[in-house]
Amino acid sequence: MDTSEDILHQASPDLVRGSETARRSKAARLSPSFISWLQAGPMMLVFLAFFLIPLVFVVIVSFWDYNEYQLLPAFSGRGYTDTFEGCIAQLPELCTIGKTYLMTLKLCFMVWAITLFIGFWVAYFLAFHVKSKTWQMGLSLLCTIPFWTSNVIRMIAWIPLLGRNGLVNSGLVKTGLINHPLEWLLFSEFSVVLALVHLFTFFMVVPIFNSMVRIDKSLIEAAYDAGATGFQTLVNVVIPLAKPGIVIGSIFVITIVMGDFITIGVMGGQQIAAAGKIIETRVNALQFPAAAANAVILLAITFLIITMMSRIVDIKKEL
Amino acid sequence: MKEGRPRSFYVLAVFFAAYTLFLYGPMIAIYVLSFQGPQGGLTFPMNGVSTFWIAKLFQGTGIVDLGAAFRRSLLLGVIVMIVTVVLSVAAGMAFRRKFKAQSILFYSAIASLIVPSIITSLGISLEFRIIDDLIKAHWNENFETSMGLLTSGLGAHLTWTLPFGLLIMFAIFNRFDPRLEEAARDLGATPWQTFRHVVLPIILPSVIGIGLFGFTLSWDELARSSQAIGAVNTLPLDLQGLTTTVTNPDIYALGTVISAVSFTVITLALGTIHVLNKRQAAKGSDAGKGLV
Numbered sequence: 001m002d003t004s005e006d007i008l009h010q011a012s013p014d015l016v017r018g019s020e021t022a023r024r025s026k027a028a029r030l031s032p033s034f035i036s037w038l039q040a041g042p043m044m045l046v047f048l049a050f051f052l053i054p055l056v057f058v059v060i061v062s063f064w065d066y067n068e069y070q071l072l073p074a075f076s077g078r079g080y081t082d083t084f085e086g087c088i089a090q091l092p093e094l095c096t097i098g099k100t101y102l103m104t105l106k107l108c109f110m111v112w113a114i115t116l117f118i119g120f121w122v123a124y125f126l127a128f129h130v131k132s133k134t135w136q137m138g139l140s141l142l143c144t145i146p147f148w149t150s151n152v153i154r155m156i157a158w159i160p161l162l163g164r165n166g167l168v169n170s171g172l173v174k175t176g177l178i179n180h181p182l183e184w185l186l187f188s189e190f191s192v193v194l195a196l197v198h199l200f201t202f203f204m205v206v207p208i209f210n211s212m213v214r215i216d217k218s219l220i221e222a223a224y225d226a227g228a229t230g231f232q233t234l235v236n237v238v239i240p241l242a243k244p245g246i247v248i249g250s251i252f253v254i255t256i257v258m259g260d261f262i263t264i265g266v267m268g269g270q271q272i273a274a275a276g277k278i279i280e281t282r283v284n285a286l287q288f289p290a291a292a293a294n295a296v297i298l299l300a301i302t303f304l305i306i307t308m309m310s311r312i313v314d315i316k317k318e319l
Numbered sequence: 320m321k322e323g324r325p326r327s328f329y330v331l332a333v334f335f336a337a338y339t340l341f342l343y344g345p346m347i348a349i350y351v352l353s354f355q356g357p358q359g360g361l362t363f364p365m366n367g368v369s370t371f372w373i374a375k376l377f378q379g380t381g382i383v384d385l386g387a388a389f390r391r392s393l394l395l396g397v398i399v400m401i402v403t404v405v406l407s408v409a410a411g412m413a414f415r416r417k418f419k420a421q422s423i424l425f426y427s428a429i430a431s432l433i434v435p436s437i438i439t440s441l442g443i444s445l446e447f448r449i450i451d452d453l454i455k456a457h458w459n460e461n462f463e464t465s466m467g468l469l470t471s472g473l474g475a476h477l478t479w480t481l482p483f484g485l486l487i488m489f490a491i492f493n494r495f496d497p498r499l500e501e502a503a504r505d506l507g508a509t510p511w512q513t514f515r516h517v518v519l520p521i522i523l524p525s526v527i528g529i530g531l532f533g534f535t536l537s538w539d540e541l542a543r544s545s546q547a548i549g550a551v552n553t554l555p556l557d558l559q560g561l562t563t564t565v566t567n568p569d570i571y572a573l574g575t576v577i578s579a580v581s582f583t584v585i586t587l588a589l590g591t592i593h594v595l596n597k598r599q600a601a602k603g604s605d606a607g608k609g610l611v
Contacts, residue, residue, distance in 0.1 A: 032416060033419070035413075036413045036416055037413075037418070038409075039412050040409070040414070040418065040420070040421075040424055042405075043406045043409070043424065043428075044420065044423070046406065047427040047431055047478065048427075050439075050443055050471075050474030050475060050477060050478050051427060051430070051431045051434075051478045054441075054443045054445065054446045055438070055439075055442050057445040058441060058442045058445060071452075118338060121334055121335075122334070122338055124331065125332065125334065125335045126335075129324075129328045141589070142339060143342070148531065148536075148581055149539065149581045149582070150539040150555055150558070150577050150581065151541060151555075152539075152541060152558045152559050152562070152574075153558070153574040154345065154346060155562075156349060156558075156562060157346050157348060157349045159349075159361060159362075160345075160348050160352055160362045160363060161344075161345055161348060165360075165362045167348075167363055170363075201338075230325075230327065251433060252433065259434075259437050260435075260542075261437055262541055262542055262545075266562050270563065276435060276437045279438070283444075291441055292445065295442075298435060298437075299434065299435075302433075306433065
């Protein structure tokens, strides 16, 4: 009992008894850290069971042996040696895995550049030119709704437009610009990039928009007042302050394209090799250690890219 | 700044309109084409208008057993939605205090979001294969598999929906006024009462948003399901399987039916959010708004 309670005790004994009951009932309640565990524990368990442990298994199995039928739990580097087969012998020619990754990085770069351009200007329009909150909400929603619908459908949707007898080709033939339908419109690198941009620009718009709405408008007015041109304001004020959003959006888009096998499969007519598709092919052939080895390589490269990008910005601070 | 709208406004407005057309144009094209006449093909022009292909889908004579896959996807979507909402709200509440393993959970969620889906999917499938092998070796030789829609499939979908749920919770509590809870506590409310009668009603519109993400992301999920769903297919997997052998508009019809479900859910959710927001604005406190 501290001194204030002593004094109180002398003045009114009942009061102190009351404070003791209050203290006891507080102790009977759950401790705050236990409540935190109760609240966060279930989600942690899901990530443990369906994300972290599976990742550990990917790494372990990548060092297992295999035959045509099954996994053999014995240490082997075969998953990796099979993957890199011929890479040294064929030098200076690129081996299959090298070519595949080069192709994946090329797609990645094109999609990144295009989604960044579109995403930046869409976000800029929403954040700076749309003044009313209602309109801002409505137009953001307009950009978000397709994200809640099926990706496969949004891929198939290009077929009637880009196919040999599709709208684009028949339109071009009719106007006499071309004599024969263009073959490269569908099931090509072009259609893969188009579909990836179509599907994933959303991931660029949202974080860039988030960074931009937080920019204090008076900073931009100050730049104008100080005599900066629109372009100077953009380069020296808006872009540096929107950088966190740009980096987060870029991480999303790059990791999605690095691991994609569905869009590249469907829109490439199953003809284009990519990092994600190798894994799928190996799994379909039941070569799990080889699939796992490819997954580890993909994970390492993705991780490398993310580390380089997150050097530029502290992700945790931005959310 | 100058009065009126600058020229850049009009340039960007056109750009935005073009982007919207790019987003929606192709989708609308296949919705229209799914109403092709019976003789119609895969492209424009329309060869008559009919519900032939959609009806064919429901008769079960078409390309897939629509009914079974439809029910499976719906069941999984609803369960994923409920689990996502409950776990995200709970974890979101936890993040308002400091607790151990906070950053582990945060980085797990972010990693789960950005590690390529095919890797997560492969990992889950390996995990369940190894569990199966263990059960077969030690307990039951005739054991088939523990992989399935509501085991590995559910887990795979949650690794995709939970990060979104958690990030939405962060956004909610960033602009939540903790004085409201203090007031409730001062009036003698228990922690549960404070949550049930003060916090939950305020965050409810956004919680419905989490549910919307949970259902739609699961309903359309493909990459994570691909290796981890087990023997049966969900609707998007069936649809993807069809893309390689497509000859008839029934693939568009299937796409239209799947989208119809998505749009129904989106409309319901957004409508509810709108009503809740309106009610909050009408019944909310007028404190600080002056005396009149």
